[in-house]
Amino acid sequence: MVSSVLSSAPRATDGAAAAFALKTEKVSRSFGPTRVLHDVSFSVPVGDSRALVGRNGAGKSTLVAIVTGMLSPSAGVVELAGLPAPALGDRAAWRERVACVYQRWTVIPTLTVAENLYLNSQPRNRLGLIGWNRLREQARATLAEWGLDVEPDLMASRLTVEQRQIVEIGRALLQGSRLLILDEPTAELERREVHRLFDRIRHLQQSGVTFIYISHHLEEIYEICRSVTVLRDGLLVADAPLGDMPKGALVQAMVGAAAGAARAAPVGRETVGPAALTVKDLAIGTLVQDVSFNLQPGECMGLAGLAGSGKEEIGEAIIGLRRYKGLIQTAQPGDRIGYVPRDRHERGILPQLSIAENLTVTVTDSFGRFGFISPRRQNDRASALVRSLGIVSASLKQPISELSGGNQQKGLMGRALASAPKVLVLVSPTQGVDIASKEALFGIVAKAQAEGAAVLIISDDLDELAVCDRVQVIFRGRLTRQFGRDRNDEDIVAAIEGLEEEQHG
């Protein structure tokens, strides 16, 4: 039961009295001359689960920043639970009304679970001191009600991704918030964890918690949300119950008149000639054992597996970021390998540099001699990539950190392609990328393939695996299954989860 935790938590207002958890009236926002939100008016009834969707750069994050008090609107009004939004600086008041659980964690690893749960809101005794026993007791009750089997005294650094997310949600509830915004909450979760998250959302909804759910995975939205708000180029273009909005209509609303590019079908390749990439008897510490495969020029292979299966470490070994035993070899010694890492914040973008510089940083040697870079040639190359990838930006000089998440991801893809590599290693390359841009990125992968690049897609996203000629599955560090073109998603999922392995003992 969740209700006792909910009722014991501090509350800003009596949520039952207000019909709407959130209401915006003509909210607009500009950055310099660029207007990114135009007169957005919408309302979310208490207890609703509202999907907020739109293509990369549509304005979702900006709207969320405004309704969580991180950013002021240039114009317009925000109401939370029937009351005007607090002053921008009054963080405590905002925290009591609304919380956003982002993909990037705010759980502090050096604190315990209990300390994290009560960050900023520790229960104090009559003398004003923090009552640690009470804190632990309450934390235990909260965790139990979430069905989370984790000790309040445990250091947060030891939690799994799923447990960290639950601590984030638990913290928001304990601070009084009854409106939770989940931003791509399933991006780092495995399939069974996603189902558990959905169960928790439904459970909390019954207790009057309202959810706004941001995701580029439309099938998730149909599973967990009741209604949808669609933004396109900063405008609200649709607002409806999902029952009235079949997927085709939803995509149409997101994309507008310009229909999405058709996906290139996987192309069959004869396995003749020298391999573009040979991996033989690869071992990485105790994590990966006996991994061997070849990639032919023009071939796209998927490498699928759970988090921790060793799949990403194989990619890192291929591009030279990890020590390994065994053989990793390109066709010719100097062949370039393009790489798109999964975590664009930690390993990918160079945030202070412009889009042009980010796109071309690996190929500056081709823009002039003796260390001199011709800005014109650099700009020409960058603007061609921006056009072909459909990156939305104010100018080539704009710092890449100002772009929306999905456009940053496209920038990384552009950088990997800029050097015309013989091998491309892409780790979850379309994570955070909207459905139409996803198709465009797949088109770009297919083009690189057609030009002879061998592509390795490391992922367990079924859309990403669907474009691969074949899929190898890795389970606990070993390749366990290979699927050709006549595969179905269920079999791949079963192999990723190791279900067959378990059945066979």
Ligand SMILES: Nc1ncnc2c1ncn2[C@@H]1O[C@H](COP(=O)(O)OP(=O)(O)OP(=O)(O)O)[C@@H](O)[C@H]1O
């Ligand atoms: N600080 C800023 N300065 C200039 N432009 C900005 C800034 N923040 C956002 N923008 C622009 O506002 C637009 C909307 O961005 P926003 O991050 O809200 O999109 P989004 O819908 O969340 O996209 P995604 O799905 O890719 O995360 C983008 O074109 C972005 O470049």
